[in-house]
Amino acid sequence: MKTQSFQPQLPTFWWLQRGNYRRYMLRELTSLPIAVYAVWLILALLRLGQGAEAWAAFRASLATPAAIGLQLIVLVFAVVHSVSWFALAPRTMPIYIGTRRVADAWIAAAHYLAWAVLSVLIFLAIGV
């Protein structure tokens, strides 16, 4: 006997329903300020290519209160993005030693260590 089944619809605001959904949306949202900052960096390259005067003007524009505020907001979102990403990384790359799975904390710690080492290398390279 053929019967009619009922297909439920996902509510428009499904992403508000559960804590995990809200955290997920926040994590996805962090990519927007980071995208804005990426455009900003490209703009910096453009101004650099236009000569010393343009570069100096661009650097001055970075020091305005509005620009500093925007950079702080981007920094907060970048930190949230990185921390939430590193928290998920151990599940993406599980490592086994014999029959034991290496604890998530070690894999996350390795990511933080790599982050720190790369940051130091970049700072050294640009001579800060």
Add this chain to the structure above:
Amino acid sequence: MNSSSPSSAASTRMVTLDVARFRPESEPAPSWQSYQVPVLEEWTVLDALNHVKDHIDGSLSYRWSCHMAVCGSCGMMVNGNPTLSCKSFLRELPDQIRIEPLANLKVIRDLVVEQNRLIDGMAAAKTWLIPREPPPADQAYRQTPAQLAQYRPLSMCINCMLCYAACPQVALNPGYLGPAALALAQRYNLDSRDAGAIERMQTTASDDGVWECTFIGECSEVCPKHVDPAGAIQQMKLASSLEWFKRRLGLGGDA
């Protein structure tokens, strides 16, 4: 199963079950029906439903079998959470409980949902052993404890589909293979006896496969067997990316 019935003494706790009913022969969409159920301290939601079925309304339909979180039949939404009703104790729930069929799936009747999504997904993702070599003639395949440990957590899946009810992508993309089918595919990819990982990528790395997952992670939260489908799917994304690069570089590509 608890076959005893609570006494009608005044001290008996009464619980109201608000159950989503769907009778396709008489109504176009589900509707609510409430049942007053006298319950015992040790009862689960499934026990309360069984009481309704046995003593109040025999027409209520739901699936169940083992009553010990092994068979994976009795999954439903309890107060909005995908749960095995046999594992959901009434003493941890309020006096009014909302019971609905598993979210995101087609409802056949009352709390019974279509399971095609998982079954078809498993067939598409080839969730069976594709042997590396024929089994030894006179003995079983050999596997070390370390090789077993690689895939054992993923093999704990009981096909209960709670992860499908937790996953918005299941609702948003009707073709998506789904968390359990993909986790089971990875279970075989990680098996030392198996050589089907590249073959499985035909579907698991397709538009209906792992790339539909956005790592919300709720599938792993609701899994009663701690399978972590979300983690398995990210591992498959990594493997799929590596395979893509290998092919770009003219390496591998044996399938």
